[in-house]
Amino acid sequence: MHGLDFNQDGIARFAYAGIHKPWHHEGIDMPVGADLEVAIAAADMDYQIEKAPLFAKVGNEFVAVPSHNLVYRDVDGAQLSVMGKDYRPVQVREAFGIMDELIEGGELSIETLGTLNGGKRTFICTSIAGDPLQVVPGDMMERYFLAADSYDGTLALTFKSVATLVVCQNTLGVALNENGRKAKAKHTSGVMSANRIALLRDALGIAQIELEEFAKFGNRLASIRMSNSEVDDFHKVLILGQGKEDTAIEDLTGQQRRALGELDYMNHWGPGQEIEGRAGTAWGALNSVTAWTTHMKRHRGNYEVDRTQFSIFGNGDTVNRAAQQLLVNQYQLAA
Numbered sequence: 516m517h518g519l520d521f522n523q524d525g526i527a528r529f530a531y532a533g534i535h536k537p538w539h540h541e542g543i544d545m546p547v548g549a550d551l552e553v554a555i556a557a558a559d560m561d562y563q564i565e566k567a568p569l570f571a572k573v574g575n576e577f578v579a580v581p582s583h584n585l586v587y588r589d590v591d592g593a594q595l596s597v598m599g600k601d602y603r604p605v606q607v608r609e610a611f612g613i614m615d616e617l618i619e620g621g622e623l624s625i626e627t628l629g630t631l632n633g634g635k636r637t638f639i640c641t642s643i644a645g646d647p648l649q650v651v652p653g654d655m656m657e658r659y660f661l662a663a664d665s666y667d668g669t670l671a672l673t674f675k676s677v678a679t680l681v682v683c684q685n686t687l688g689v690a691l692n693e694n695g696r697k698a699k700a701k702h703t704s705g706v707m708s709a710n711r712i713a714l715l716r717d718a719l720g721i722a723q724i725e726l727e728e729f730a731k732f733g734n735r736l737a738s739i740r741m742s743n744s745e746v747d748d749f750h751k752v753l754i755l756g757q758g759k760e761d762t763a764i765e766d767l768t769g770q771q772r773r774a775l776g777e778l779d780y781m782n783h784w785g786p787g788q789e790i791e792g793r794a795g796t797a798w799g800a801l802n803s804v805t806a807w808t809t810h811m812k813r814h815r816g817n818y819e820v821d822r823t824q825f826s827i828f829g830n831g832d833t834v835n836r837a838a839q840q841l842l843v844n845q846y847q848l849a850a
Contacts, residue, residue, distance in 0.1 A: 520630040522559050523591060529629030530557035542629065551615055554628045555607060560637070562590040564604035564666055569597060586666050593634050596667035610664050610672055611639045623660055636670065638663040640677075648730040651737045651792025658726050676725050732848070736798035739846055743782075746800045749845075750778040753804065753838055774807075781806045797842050804838040 519527040519541055529542030532549070545557040555561055566584040570577040586596045586604055617623045623641040630637050643658040650656055664672045741749070751760040754774050755767075764772065782788065782803035793799040842848065 518631045520632065520634050526559065527629065528559045528634075529627070530554055531627045532625065545625075547624070549625055550618060551608070551611060551625070554625045554639070558628045558630070560607050560628070560630060562588055562607075564595070564606060565589050566598075566602075566604065588634050595633070595635050598666075598668060602668075604666055605664060605672055607637055610637070611662055613674075614639070614641065614660075614662065626659065635667045636663065636665045643676075643726075648726060650730050650733040650798065651790065654733075654737075654787065654790045654793050654798075656726065656730050656733070733798050733801075735848055736801060736842060736846075737792050737796045739797040740795060741797050741800055742795070746782055746803070747775075747779065749800055749838075749841060750775055750782075750803075752841060753834065754778070778803055778807050797846065801838055801842060805835050808834050 519529055521527050526543070527541035530545045531542055532547045533544050543557045543559075545554055549557070565587055567587060569580040569583050569585050571580050582600055583597050584600060584602070585594060586598050586602070587594050611628075614623055618625060618641065622644050624644070626640050626642050628639045639662050641660050643660055645658065648656040648658065659677045660674070661677045662672070662674050663670060748760045751762070754771055755762055767775075782800065785803055785806040787802060788794060788799055788806075793802065
């Protein structure tokens with residue numbers, strides 16, 4: 516459910532600060548302002564990720580596979596992946612402990628923490644101290660700093676500034692898909708070296724600047740009025756390509772018709788589209804696309820499990836960036 520990872524008691528390995536109860540109603544409420552140790556205990560993430568030798572059956576006997584190891588969780592034996600011999604699992608405390616000093620100093624506050632996809636992914640989402648950013652009246656953008664990791668090679672240890680509070684697999688994909696610089700580190704012997712830790716700390720240093728710049732960009736888009744027909748043409752260029760806005764509906768494929776219908780739905784009834792300063796603007800048009808790619812657009816594979824992969828590495832990221840660039844070009848803006 517929602518990509519969450521449940522322990523043997525049927526409780527999600529997920530914790531949230533009391534003022535941010537998630538929509539899926541899973542997990543454990545933890546005190547606002549909790550430190551990392553309290554958060555890890557609340558999310559039932561007090562475990563170790565281990566490696567074990569790998570063997571293959573050849574004929575009638577088992578032979579060692581020295582090039583790879585099984586990666587598993589010690590508390591329940593959950594098998595997370597098979598990785599190369601140089602892979603080093605970064606423990607939860609080790610990966611997220613880099614943020615400890617900033618949490619204790621009040622610069623960051625833990626909002627959510629959890630594991631996803633059977634334990635293959637972990638994340639911590641913290642709020643950055645200070646007031647939320649206002650794109651237009653009533654359209655507030657919170658400031659978060661996200662750390663996410665995987666034990667199956669699908670995601671390097673990643674730190675970045677985001678405007679999405681992560682509570683499940685889908686929202687992790689949304690957050691990782693946001694524009695902005697990311698600091699990443701692969702799971703090798705030097706993954707948490709002093710130099711790399713310094714680089715990861717730089718990600719927080721640029722977080723507030725990036726979010727403020729994007730809020731200003733959103734404000735510029737919100738000042739540009741777009742009629743329904745102009746938004747329709749924007750959607751058509753995005754889906755069909757430049758110069759094909761006048762293509763007759765009977766000449767569209769079923770997939771194209773469905774995509775345009777879903778985009779139109781998101782433009783009128785997507786999350787936040789009722790806000791007065793967003794409705795009927797280029798900002799609303801951009802939000803119709805990002806809501807579509809993260810909530811509705813179809814892709815191969817299981818919806819819940821593969822959505823994050825799709826948003827980060829697949830067409831979701833490409834479509835969102837293309838939409839932003841179309842608006843930048845059309846209205847001669849600086850992104």
